[in-house]
Amino acid sequence: MRNLSAALQQRRAQHLYRRRQTVETPQGVQLRIDGQDCVSFCSNDYLGLASHPEVLRAFHEGLERFGTGSGAAHLITGHSYAHEALEEDLAAFTGRPRALLFSTGYQANLGVLAALAGPGDRVFQDRLNHASLLDGARLAGARLVRYRHRDAAALQAKLASAGSGGDRVIATDAVFSMDGDCADLAALHRLARRHEAWLLVDDAHGFGVLGEGGRGAFVAQLGDAGDDAILMATLGKACGTFGAFVAGGEALVETLIQKARTYIYTTAPPPALAWATRSALRLLAAADEHRAVLAERVERFRAGAAQLGLPLMESSTPIQPLVTGSAARALACSQALRERGLLVTAIRPPTVPEGSARLRITFSAQHDADHVDRLLDALRDVLGESDEPAGR
Ligand SMILES: *Cc1c(COP(=O)(O)O)cnc(C)c1O
Numbered sequence: 001m002r003n004l005s006a007a008l009q010q011r012r013a014q015h016l017y018r019r020r021q022t023v024e025t026p027q028g029v030q031l032r033i034d035g036q037d038c039v040s041f042c043s044n045d046y047l048g049l050a051s052h053p054e055v056l057r058a059f060h061e062g063l064e065r066f067g068t069g070s071g072a073a074h075l076i077t078g079h080s081y082a083h084e085a086l087e088e089d090l091a092a093f094t095g096r097p098r099a100l101l102f103s104t105g106y107q108a109n110l111g112v113l114a115a116l117a118g119p120g121d122r123v124f125q126d127r128l129n130h131a132s133l134l135d136g137a138r139l140a141g142a143r144l145v146r147y148r149h150r151d152a153a154a155l156q157a158k159l160a161s162a163g164s165g166g167d168r169v170i171a172t173d174a175v176f177s178m179d180g181d182c183a184d185l186a187a188l189h190r191l192a193r194r195h196e197a198w199l200l201v202d203d204a205h206g207f208g209v210l211g212e213g214g215r216g217a218f219v220a221q222l223g224d225a226g227d228d229a230i231l232m233a234t235l236g237k238a239c240g241t242f243g244a245f246v247a248g249g250e251a252l253v254e255t256l257i258q259k260a261r262t263y264i265y266t267t268a269p270p271p272a273l274a275w276a277t278r279s280a281l282r283l284l285a286a287a288d289e290h291r292a293v294l295a296e297r298v299e300r301f302r303a304g305a306a307q308l309g310l311p312l313m314e315s316s317t318p319i320q321p322l323v324t325g326s327a328a329r330a331l332a333c334s335q336a337l338r339e340r341g342l343l344v345t346a347i348r349p350p351t352v353p354e355g356s357a358r359l360r361i362t363f364s365a366q367h368d369a370d371h372v373d374r375l376l377d378a379l380r381d382v383l384g385e386s387d388e389p390a391g392r
Helices: 004-013 053-066 074-078 081-094 105-116 131-140 152-160 185-194 217-222 250-259 271-285 288-308 327-339 369-384
Strands: 030-033 036-040 098-102 122-126 143-147 168-173 198-202 229-234 244-248 319-325 345-347 357-362
Touching: 036 369, 053 081, 053 271, 081 098, 081 244, 081 271, 098 105, 098 250, 105 131, 105 168, 105 198, 105 229, 105 244, 105 250, 122 131, 122 152, 131 143, 131 168, 131 198, 143 152, 152 168, 152 185, 168 185, 185 198, 185 217, 198 217, 217 229, 244 250, 288 319, 288 369, 319 327, 319 369, 327 345, 327 357, 327 369
Parallel strands: 122 143, 122 168, 168 198, 198 229
Antiparallel strands: 030 036, 098 244, 229 244, 319 357, 345 357
């Protein structure tokens, strides 16, 4: 039996211990967290929809109409009119034949991969894909083949040397969640076509943020692709509520309903939540002005950070990480920012590769120019300090 306390102590010594902080206010850029008022640069609520009064109103209306719990799984009696209507909205919004709701993005990725691949099949994945995609391939029992980050030539070589047995799936984040850079979906789709593979695109951070009407990176780049391209997007980020959906062809969605265990063996999410999401989706579609503000904040940050010589990454999305190297330094910088009333999480291994711990800064349309300037001022002080602060 493992000694858990000793293992935890070791984690602490390596600066890898994780602890939760308690938020006392509604979601937004101004948070009260662990008793302290902060400006947050950590949320994925990119458009400020998580506390939007119209979404709250729809949630209340949904509660009155459908109650709190769904009572059962979708295939028993849990599938509500609210879920059905939201699926139709999502299919129409993304221009795909069908959409299927999942309780979370994690479950959606697990469900799709296990439905499409199994022992004897291969799942090709970008090395920096989200954990749920990697776990999905493992749970499916498929062979997981990882290729160099955003390197289509490396993927092509792996596809070519894989032989012809079994099915293939290529899976990628559209916007990489810890780096903010984007996959070349058109190039991946060409490779998928050539090698008769499915392409599964996780648009968690593109949906609501990128493309015309916030339809996301998938629709922008692969809008007229066939049913061999599959979209997964989450509803708990820019959409401000909770859950996820998979959009694709009729046969794919029907297959998921028959076979995706993370869809079948779980209670359907509260119908009122789906009702609130319908309202959030309408707001998201009409939020071009907010997306323009968001882009403006990102621009301002990048221009200011470049002037300060901060180590910016190649990202034009609201995810703007600054790599600090060691976990200890990332933690110390995050703590120093916190002392200035700015909340920026330190992201450490194993979430990111060893030696690439970072501050993960995210922007929201709710940030004003002054918030960005305060962050830049603080970063100048904090990152300008010695490379390896003592202690912590
Ligand atoms: C957040 C996220 C998920 C998981 O979605 P949840 O709804 O939070 O479970 C999956 N993929 C990516 C890229 C994500 O950022």
